[in-house]
Structure formats: C-alpha cells, structure tokens
Amino acid sequence: MTGEEYTGYVLERRLFDKYLAIYAAEAGAEVRTRTYAYDLLIKDNAVKGVFLKQFGKKFLVECKAVVGADGIESKIGRMAGLNTRTKLSQMTSNAQFEMVGIDVHEDIMEFYFGREVAPGGYAWVFPKGNDIANVGLGIRNANKPALEYLKNFINSKEHLRKGRVTGVVVGGVPVQGPVEKTYSNGIVLVGDAARHVDPLTGGGIYNAMRCGIIAGEVLIEALERDDFSEESLAEYERRWKQAIGNALMRSLRVKEGLEKLNDEQLNQIAKLLSELKFGSVDLKDVTKIFEELPPDVIEFLQGLL
Numbered sequence: 001m002t003g004e005e006y007t008g009y010v011l012e013r014r015l016f017d018k019y020l021a022i023y024a025a026e027a028g029a030e031v032r033t034r035t036y037a038y039d040l041l042i043k044d045n046a047v048k049g050v051f052l053k054q055f056g057k058k059f060l061v062e063c064k065a066v067v068g069a070d071g072i073e074s075k076i077g078r079m080a081g082l083n084t085r086t087k088l089s090q091m092t093s094n095a096q097f098e099m100v101g102i103d104v105h106e107d108i109m110e111f112y113f114g115r116e117v118a119p120g121g122y123a124w125v126f127p128k129g130n131d132i133a134n135v136g137l138g139i140r141n142a143n144k145p146a147l148e149y150l151k152n153f154i155n156s157k158e159h160l161r162k163g164r165v166t167g168v169v170v171g172g173v174p175v176q177g178p179v180e181k182t183y184s185n186g187i188v189l190v191g192d193a194a195r196h197v198d199p200l201t202g203g204g205i206y207n208a209m210r211c212g213i214i215a216g217e218v219l220i221e222a223l224e225r226d227d228f229s230e231e232s233l234a235e236y237e238r239r240w241k242q243a244i245g246n247a248l249m250r251s252l253r254v255k256e257g258l259e260k261l262n263d264e265q266l267n268q269i270a271k272l273l274s275e276l277k278f279g280s281v282d283l284k285d286v287t288k289i290f291e292e293l294p295p296d297v298i299e300f301l302q303g304l305l
C-alpha cells in the first residue's frame with residue numbers, strides 16, 4: 001500500500017511471525033515453542049530469571065535481563081511490580097475475518113466509522129488481492145460482542161456480503177496509551193505488554209518491532225557495562241519515547257477528541273478533509289462547513305494542526 005507520504009503493508013501474520021522466529025533462530029537465539037512463563041525469579045529486588053513450563057515439564061532459566069513481550073495486560077510485567085493493567089473502557093474488543101470472493105480493490109484500504117458500525121472504534125477492509133481481504137472491526141463500551149457487529153457490518157455491504165470466511169481472529173487491543181513505567185531492575189516491557197499500540201488506529205505491530213529493536217540495543221549496552229539496574233534500563237524508556245512517544249500522545253489526543261463527536265459531526269469532518277485532500281476545495285464550502293460545526297469540533301480540528 002503506497003500513499004503520498006507513507007508505505008504500509010498487509011501481512012500474512014502467521015507467516016510473518018514464523019519468519020521472525022526463523023530469523024531469530026538463524027541469528028543464534030534458542031526458540032522454545034509451546035513454552036509458558038509462569039513466574040519470575042526475583043533476587044535482591046531484581047529479575048534474575050524465568051520459570052518455564054514446556055510439555056508438562058517445569059524448569060528455570062536464569063538470565064541477566066528479561067524482555068516482557070507477552071502481550072496485553074502483561075503478567076510478566078505485573079510479576080515484576082509494573083502496572084500493566086488496562087482500564088476496561090480503554091480496551092477495544094476486535095474481530096476480524098479473512099474473506100474471499102468479495103469485491104475490493106487491492107490498492108484501496110477501506111475504513112468505516114460511526115456508532116452503528118463500530119462504537120468506540122472503526123471497521124476496516126484491508127485487501128490482500130482483488131477478491132480477498134481482512135475485514136474486521138474494533139469496538140469499545142458496546143452492548144453487543146464484536147463478532148455480532150462484524151457480521152452486521154458485512155451484511156450491510158454489497159461488496160462483502162457474498163464473501164466466504166477463511167480465517168477468524170479475535171482479541172483485545174489496549175488503546176489507553178503506554179503503561180506508566182516500562183522498565184525495572186532486570187526487565188523491560190515491549191509491544192502490547194507496554195501498550196505501545198497506537199491508541200487511534202489500534203495498530204501495534206510496527207511499534208512493537210521498533211521498540212523491540214531499541215530494547216535489544218539498550219540491553220547490549222547494559223551487557224557491556226554489566227549493569228541491568230533500573231537506572232541503567234531507564235535508557236530504554238527514554239529512547240522509545242524519543243522514537244514513538246510524541247506520535248502515541250498525539251494519537252491519544254485525537255482519539256479522545258473523536259470520542260466526543262457524533263456521527264453527523266464525523267461526516268462533516270470527513271467531507272471537509274476529503275475536499276481539502278483532493279485539492280478541489282472551495283473556500284466558501286469550507287467556511288460554510290466550519291460555520292455549521294459546534295465549537296468543540298472546531299477546537300478538536302485546531303488541536304490536529
């Protein structure tokens with residue numbers, strides 16, 4: 001997907017994750033599948049290892065540092081005393097179908113907003129070809145399950161209704177903004193565990209990878225100094241904030257602004273943005289739209305500038 005400024009990718013997620021594991025193994029990592037971390041070894045107020053369970057066998061791996069990349073509500077983070085709990089109101093419930101036999105354009109991503117379609121979130125159609133796409137949505141504070149909203153959404157769209165479902169993914173995405181503290185003695189948190197996910201889009205793969213690289217760099221430096229103390233690992237948080245902190249906070253502000261708007265106001269903004277975008281803007285139209293917008297919507301738009 002290539003826009004005027006950005007290039008994005010639609011992934012085959014299972015293959016993508018598999019290849020990451022292969023690359024890690026080829027680089028010398030010991031990959032352990034079907035292995036569950038059920039506790040941390042904490043000595044002298046510092047994380048010194050992980051208790052693991054694989055095929056019913058329990059064992060301890062001692063180490064100098066742990067990277068908690070265990071996803072939403074990170075238990076590993078909590079075991080180390082970091083607050084990774086997400087407010088229920090700030091957790092989106094997501095459902096996504098892979099669908100074939102639908103009419104989509106492989107270069108066009110579709111987004112749908114509104115309280116009827118996806119309250120507190122949005123619906124998406126991310127094409128993987130001209131008749132195949134990931135069709136999903138995320139919702140918050142809603143009174144029906146995400147799957148029900150998704151089925152209703154698909155039934156309401158002529159170009160999707162006739163499709164067949166070939167895959168289903170469901171899960172939560174935390175849109176609260178990053179956790180307050182992402183490091184402690186002998187541990188750093190990365191990705192959804194640290195709530196690095198963009199609060200506006202719910203996209204977390206890119207940020208998780210970017211912060212994973214930063215964590216790796218900081219841990220190598222810590223190894224060279226042989227210092228995995230909290231003071232030493234604070235550098236990780238400083239660097240990830242420098243890399244994505246402003247973008248996350250901006251998305252959080254926009255998300256909070258959008259929450260205050262009703263569907264009619266969203267339509268007005270979409271109309272305004274599309275007219276501005278395609279260069280056919282008539283100043284009289286813009287003025288008219290602005291005159292009709294309530295003060296809080298104008299304030300919200302000004303906040304975007």
Ligand SMILES: Cc1cc2nc3c(=O)[nH]c(=O)nc-3n(C[C@H](O)[C@H](O)[C@H](O)COP(=O)(O)OP(=O)(O)OC[C@H]3O[C@@H](n4cnc5c(N)ncnc54)[C@H](O)[C@@H]3O)c2cc1C
Nearest residue numbers: 036037070071094096169170171172191192203204205208
């Ligand atoms: C339906 C849906 C659609 C999405 N679509 C997009 C999208 O289009 N683009 C995008 O960028 N993001 C998307 N996201 C968000 C994205 O999936 C996450 O932000 C991303 O996967 C975060 O990566 P992560 O490695 O931090 O966590 P995860 O991908 O959640 O990985 C955490 C891993 O840790 C393992 N784990 C957890 N606890 C333990 C334990 N105790 N011991 C051992 N292993 C453990 C889990 O099994 C899991 O494999 C979507 C999410 C959902 C639910």
